[in-house]
Amino acid sequence: MLGRVATAIGDAGGTIGAIDIVAVEDDHAVRDITAICSEESEWAGIVAAIEGVDGTRVLDTTDRTFQMHLGGKIELHSKSPLKTRDDLSMAYTPGVARVCEAIAEDPDKAFQYTIKRNTVAVVSDGTAVLGLGDIGPAAAMPVMEGKAVLFKEFAEVDAFPICLDTTDPDEIVSIVKALAPTFGGINLEDISAPRCFEIEDRLAAELDIPVFHDDQHGTAVVTLAALINAAKLTGRKLSEMRVLVTGLGAAGVAVTRILQSAGVTEIVGCDSKGAVHVDRADYLDGTMNAVKRWYAEQTNPERLSGRPGDVIDGMDLFVGVSGARVMPAEALARMNRDAIVFAMANPNPEVTPEEAAPFVRVMATGRSDYPNQINNVLCFPGIFRGALDVRAPQITEAMKQAAAQAIADIVPEEELREDYIVPSVFNRDVAPAVAEAVKRAARADGEAAVAGTEVGYAPTDELHVAAG
Numbered sequence: 001m002l003g004r005v006a007t008a009i010g011d012a013g014g015t016i017g018a019i020d021i022v023a024v025e026d027d028h029a030v031r032d033i034t035a036i037c038s039e040e041s042e043w044a045g046i047v048a049a050i051e052g053v054d055g056t057r058v059l060d061t062t063d064r065t066f067q068m069h070l071g072g073k074i075e076l077h078s079k080s081p082l083k084t085r086d087d088l089s090m091a092y093t094p095g096v097a098r099v100c101e102a103i104a105e106d107p108d109k110a111f112q113y114t115i116k117r118n119t120v121a122v123v124s125d126g127t128a129v130l131g132l133g134d135i136g137p138a139a140a141m142p143v144m145e146g147k148a149v150l151f152k153e154f155a156e157v158d159a160f161p162i163c164l165d166t167t168d169p170d171e172i173v174s175i176v177k178a179l180a181p182t183f184g185g186i187n188l189e190d191i192s193a194p195r196c197f198e199i200e201d202r203l204a205a206e207l208d209i210p211v212f213h214d215d216q217h218g219t220a221v222v223t224l225a226a227l228i229n230a231a232k233l234t235g236r237k238l239s240e241m242r243v244l245v246t247g248l249g250a251a252g253v254a255v256t257r258i259l260q261s262a263g264v265t266e267i268v269g270c271d272s273k274g275a276v277h278v279d280r281a282d283y284l285d286g287t288m289n290a291v292k293r294w295y296a297e298q299t300n301p302e303r304l305s306g307r308p309g310d311v312i313d314g315m316d317l318f319v320g321v322s323g324a325r326v327m328p329a330e331a332l333a334r335m336n337r338d339a340i341v342f343a344m345a346n347p348n349p350e351v352t353p354e355e356a357a358p359f360v361r362v363m364a365t366g367r368s369d370y371p372n373q374i375n376n377v378l379c380f381p382g383i384f385r386g387a388l389d390v391r392a393p394q395i396t397e398a399m400k401q402a403a404a405q406a407i408a409d410i411v412p413e414e415e416l417r418e419d420y421i422v423p424s425v426f427n428r429d430v431a432p433a434v435a436e437a438v439k440r441a442a443r444a445d446g447e448a449a450v451a452g453t454e455v456g457y458a459p460t461d462e463l464h465v466a467a468g
């Protein structure tokens with residue numbers, strides 16, 4: 001029976017993972033079978049195929065991904081045992097009052113005696129969630145919980161997801177400012193352009209803790225790291241490259257800025273209306289937004305016009321941060337030799353590696369199921385680890401450039417290959433290396449408020465004194 005069920009699953013396109021026996025009776029067995037599908041749409045066919053095996057019944061089905069999200073992916077734990085009255089009177093009243101008073105007297109002590117020193121808020125309004133778009137704050141939560149998991153897993157940073165039921169920049173700025181006393185840093189996530197630029201700029205100016213829009217700067221840092229290595233591999237200088245960026249939202253604008261500061265001069269950007277330039281109707285009639293006006297003035301002096309596939313000729317690098325299937329694969333044939341394609345839209349890239357393969361030398365996506373995953377997870381845990389450790393009040397350009405170089409340097413030059421230009425997101429050396437580089441850059445920039453300690457926690461001498 002098991003053999004027949006296995007054949008049915010295979011014939012329906014599924015791959016069998018684990019098989020566990022739940023119960024064996026005289027006349028039947030109950031088995032828990034994990035079937036892996038490449039597409040969600042295969043699922044119903046697999047269930048029908050099993051039902052079609054004579055003598056078999058499907059008792060129940062579950063989706064492992066949904067199961068992982070049951071009740072959310074994170075929870076809080078207490079660090080202090082609470083077994084005695086004495087424990088209670090220190091963790092809570094009356095003992096806690098003396099700690100509160102110490103902080104009231106010197107607010108800086110919040111970094112020593114509260115979660116502030118190691119806690120980041122992951123703030124979203126749900127307007128640009130992955131490539132899913134404006135799906136709202138409740139639907140954004142699984143992604144923000146996921147970011148919190150990654151912060152903890154890779155950099156021991158405690159991160160708390162906060163999804164806001166407003167898209168008004170004034171309200172978002174005011175809410176985040178009001179929340180700031182709790183946190184040592186603010187990671188803005190999946191807030192759509194152009195509001196994200198204003199929100200980040202205002203918060204960075206008004207808060208004394210680092211504010212970092214991950215989709216802008218995390219993406220930009222990792223893209224630069226990948227480009228540094230792809231350029232090394234293909235024997236080119238950044239200053240000689242022609243680059244096409246599609247998607248001029250949070251990620252596209254920040255990627256452009258970091259590439260420019262790393263020496264790339266020839267850049268063309270496409271938004272959903274095509275290539276941006278100063279002769280485009282919306283530039284001329286003043287309806288183009290301020291960030292895109294800046295873009296039009298900084299890039300595309302030849303005033304190339306058209307869709308991404310029309311302006312790809314002679315490009316060395318294509319960076320996609322727009323949406324699924326925006327770039328026709330055949331158009332990549334018109335790129336320069338040794339073409340580099342970073343198709344980074346999530347969850348589905350602008351062009352798939354399979355389609356792009358005949359035309360490109362180096363291919364990367366944002367996904368973990370292909371080689372060369374360019375994903376901001378390589379950056380944000382380490383960059384906040386470094387910033388929190390030295391209590392940097394902001395994340396400067398130098399800190400971002402240092403983070404990019406640190407990520408690139410993890411892959412030794414002699415090991416660079418077409419399918420290995422960035423370290424794996426599971427490489428545990430990445431976040432500490434980024435954190436170290438960020439701390440060095442912060443100190444050099446005069447941005448380090450404290451000398452910096454080992455991961456997260458300062459010596460406890462002062463704590464003993466305060467606890468009497």
Ligand SMILES: NC(=O)C1=CN([C@@H]2O[C@H](COP(=O)(O)OP(=O)(O)OC[C@H]3O[C@@H](n4cnc5c(N)ncnc54)[C@H](O)[C@@H]3O)[C@@H](O)[C@H]2O)C=CC1
Pocket residue numbers: 127128129130131132190191192193214215219246247248249250251252270271272273274320321322323326344345346347365366367374375376377
């Ligand atoms: N791999 C990674 O680490 C990251 C990937 N991304 C992906 O990049 C994409 C954009 O993200 P954000 O910049 O945060 O969103 P956003 O909403 O700020 O910007 C998206 C931009 O893409 C443009 N766009 C949509 N369809 C287009 C088309 N057919 N041609 C040209 N432009 C088009 C939109 O007009 C918008 O300006 C998403 O798919 C996201 O998942 C974003 C951040 C990190």
Ligand SMILES: CC(=O)C(=O)O
Pocket residue numbers: 128129130131190214215345346366375376377
């Ligand atoms: C990776 C990420 O932050 C995004 O796709 O929005």
Ligand SMILES: [Mg+2]
Pocket residue numbers: 130189190214215
């Ligand atoms: Mg994001």
